[in-house]
Amino acid sequence: MAFTHTDQQELFLPLVEGVHETPPWGAFMRNLVARTYARRAFLIITLANAMPSQEPTVIHVTAPRAVRERQLDFRRINALGLHPYGQLRPGRVYAIDEMLDFDDPARLALQRSALAEMGIRYGRWLRVSAGGAADAWLLLVREREDFSSAAVSTLAAIGPHLAASLRTLAALAEQRLQTAMAQAALARLGAGQLAFDAGGRVMATDPQAERMLTFAPAPDPRGGRRLQLLPAASSALEKACSAIAEGHIEATAILLDPARDLHMLLRKCDLALPEPHALPAVIGTLRTSVREDERAGTRILRELHGLSDREAALAEKLSRGETIIEAGRALRLTDETARNYSKRIYAKTGTRGQGDLVREVLGGLTPFA
Known part of the structure; x- marks a missing residue:
């Protein structure tokens, strides 16, 4: 398929620029719907390292002629138990009839009825794989007539370009994760x-x-x-x-x-x-002066140094500059008990007094709790 200037402007450039949109590829999807005369389009994106419980990103675009219709939730389509789209061969365009369960007439009738109720009579699926980093599935649907061969050819031609953009998106997602982790760690320390x-x-x-x-x-x-x-x-x-x-x-x-x-x-x-x-x-x-949540800090000190609950709570307060007596009374300890606990804290943490304990706590993992 020869690419035209219109293809470049309406499809391929929005694919390149769309990785920076939130969510990605909105302009590309709208242009694709217009070019293929689809009624609705879904782009489902799953990153390879996403947790099993994490729902995929679903981008839904509706043609102007269907904008007043009830919003269609992709989960309704997914609940029909169509052919597992994770098993589709990347790069091949599938008709929606290929996704139906012809081995079970009752299930087939249920699937057809549900699709018809959603205004879906014709559809095309395309799976795109980004080399193990991410997967995407593109679904175009129509109601009254099937897609033209030109529309199917356009969808097939998009596959390699969408795969390249998907690889870029996966790399950006990893960089954003790295950045977010670093920024969150600094924020916990009150640093910018x-x-x-x-x-x-x-x-x-x-x-x-x-x-x-x-x-x-x-x-x-x-x-x-x-x-x-x-x-x-x-x-x-x-x-x-x-x-x-x-x-x-x-x-x-x-x-x-x-x-x-x-x-x-x-x-x-x-x-x-x-x-x-x-x-x-x-x-x-x-x-700025920021400290961790006191309960979280107490828990981490207990786990790091083998302290009892009361010892860890006292150590957390001592690390905040409270005196042994002040911290003990806040925890409803007698003055003598607080002093005894402090000696055990110093022994278990390997410190030589309150100043050394403050250094140990603030220089360790506790402030990130």
Whole structure:
């Protein structure tokens, strides 16, 4: 099948760009429905490492002529027990009649009746496989007449391109997972990060930093964003970024907001990024005072160090700066019992007093609980 300029504009470019949509490929699906004269279309996406209990992503697109009809839930089609679409041969276009159970007349009648009630008389299935990373199934349905050979050819021709886009989507999903894990860990510590160029313009931020800071309402005409700061703080930020970028200093801390006593650590960017990339000159780190949920922290301390429930609860409170007496009374312990528990805590954690215990707790896994 020869690809036309219209194919490129309406199908293949939206496939490339659609991996960044949420959910993906909405424009591609709408254009495909228009090109094939389908009444409805479903795209079912399953990532290879998804949990068995996780439902697949289902993208449903309706033609304008059917937009006022009742919304069709793919789970109704799935409940009919059609031929297991996970066993379809990738790249081949199947008619919906090939999915019916002709070995069981009663079941076949039930399937036909249910499809008719949903306004589905004709359909085409296409399975696309992304090399073990993900699978997708494309279903187009019509009500009054079958799909033309041109529509079926278009669907078949899309297969390899959709497979390539699906591989890209699976790779992006893995990168997004990695990013989300890193950001969640920083957020549990109350930390946020920004990337700056040599002029102090913001190249990227994580969600925690976005919440902690205010940005200038208008984009910087030279590209990037600017933090909305008092003049003194803005000047200090620009000078520090310039000095670090030129190699005069490796790191420094500046006061961003005197009212909140909010400081930022600026250090030379040492990220290893694959090409092509726009390497920041400076990484900025913010941190607020955040601690883990006390009950979760107590549980982790108990599991890490073999403490009893009361010992772990006392250790958690001691790590927050409470005195032995204060922490013990909060737990309804006598002063003498609290002192005895603290000695056991120090012995089991290998620490030599409350200050050493604080270091052990804050430098370990407990703050991530």
